Amino acid sequence: MGKTDPGNYFEDFRLGQVIAHATPRTITAGDVALYTALYGPRFSLFSSDVFAKACGLKLGAIDPLIAFHVVFGKTVPDISLNAVANLGYAEGRFHKVLTDGMTLSAKSEVIGLKENSNRKTGVVYVRTTGADEFGETVLSYVRWVMVRKRDPDAEIIDQHVPSLAQAVSADQLIAPEGLSFAKYDFSLAGAPHAFEDYAVGEKIDHVDGMVVEEAEAQMATRLWQNTAKVHFNQFERAKDPSGRRLVYGGVVISTAKALSFNGLQNAGLILAINGGRHVSPYFAGGTVFAWSEVLDKADLDHGIGALRLRLVASVDRPCADFPDKDETGAYAPGVILDFDYWAAVPKRG
Template sequence: MSEKTSFGNFFEDFRVGQTIAHATPRTITEGDAALYTALTGTRFATTSADTFAQQLSFRRAPVDNLMAFNVVFGKTVPDISLNAVANLGYAAGRFGHRVYPGDTLTAESTVIGLKENRDGQTGIVYVRSRGVNQLGQVALEFCRWVMIRKRDAASPAPETVVPELPDAVAVGDLVVPAGIRVENYDTALAGSTDLWDDYRVGERIDHVDGMTIEESEHMMATRLYQNTARVHFNQHAEKDGRFGRRIVYGGYVISLARALSFNGLANAFTIVAINGGRHVSPAFAGDTVYAWSEVIDSLSLPGRNDLGALRLRTIATKDCRCANFPGRLADGGYDPSVLLDFDYTVLMPKKPEPPAALPGSTA
């Protein structure tokens, strides 16, 4: 048989410092954005309407941040995680230049850490991936770590290198969209009057709604991102696997959780950072996804009195309404219903400051 086809990289194929340019460039179209809406139900006004986005000084409605994230993530799969056992986590994710229909994204990853597991059958690969547009501007970057199978259990273990990654992206490192203006922000059109000032650290928001995942939808979403992982598509490959069926791509679960968060966080109009995240358990077709969010921190932005940032932790569950969610278990683990634990930072307008009193006036 021909050896021209690829079976992906195994653990021993990676080395620290290695940079991988990923195929294939992807021009984002209006059709991609419409299909993303159809598959997630996202309703955030800035990515839904050119007119709303232009009032904030975007040139038109940008594509959803998580669509751009998933497109770039999908590029990395054939080279990084085609032979993965599990995607273990995310950190140090930042969104830079916004992505618009017509932009072309390319992706590359650098290996920043390696650690063979005790079983000698697998190892953890740490990578920093970035997506850039046709002008070479960074649209997003993020780190993730993946458990990957070894081709040969007898191959020697590499030197262990575990990178130090921040718990959260620092406020000073957040990229606020250039020229953004919110004095004309319309809360009625956005869908909520709750602004940055209305949220409190420790507050929990039940997003109420649920969305059932259909087999055709999760596979279509994953194909939209050109993610080639067999666990999401090939029932022949998965029928004898650990779960015996195809697994829903975790990025689709992230997108659903973000879409559901509109009910309670409608004015979180853009994501600026992915601080961390974990796919706690797999989702399957037929599961109904619910979500709730906790405000971890309320952040002031340097030089801005019109915008603030909220650091959020969104939990997605399956077949468990969040009003009934039992929370973390006594041993600190997760309830079996938890699919996703996602830590990210959003921007939100502040309430307008009252006009300054005129000289000589009384309060």
């Protein structure tokens, strides 16, 4: 029994603790195929190496969310194996384009700890870095997660809630090396909408809905080697009144991002994650809908613009049917995701 790992509970974490996560992962075309099968994205930059190379990316390009999922999965056995829920994200930056054959590894630093008033759980804040086989940073982000305590009576002395930026500033955005949209082919991308066509405050209903089935959710979670008990262990979920297995939040993010293609066909490349919140739990069988709001715009070089987008996902209610928040600022029933990110888009001419 002593050789097995039960995972860390809240009282096992310490401020400043650095954890090197096990099991590096080499990204292949197989990962891309399964990602497409599970979520259905259609962005040309990631569907065609020929298209990506025409945009200056000599080795092609793989959706940055695959890097996010892989690195996130590496952290689960150490950070969130005993989690109640993953709560949010901030200060996410993609430093390098993901390509076929790249090997990702991850490490995390504990930057915050806050025990909950019930003394049964606490919130752990970590800054995670994913690096390639040369040790170069591919992405970094902060996330916070609610973790069970092993012993409710354990004293937590060293507590701290970190101050996090509300958004990654435009001058911190990193466009992939070589990327140029000067000769961007809008017809092959699927829509003529350029940087100039989007206005701050504009809202886009992505119209389409997509059901995530139980088997798909389980497969997606295994694909990214996410071992959190709440996604697999029915006996673990029996502690929850619903008794259902919780769908990994990354499934909702990638499903909503894939749905955003309808209206944001040319905004597939995520440059940064400003913030994110899993507003409500999502369980398989519900139909996911999504809409986006343009929060900000920024000019970059080489025919590239950046849109700051707020992606909101709901379940079983088309987004056009209801507001995401009521007059008090509380989220409306059915909202499951509020995700704020920067995306690269081509400028016209």
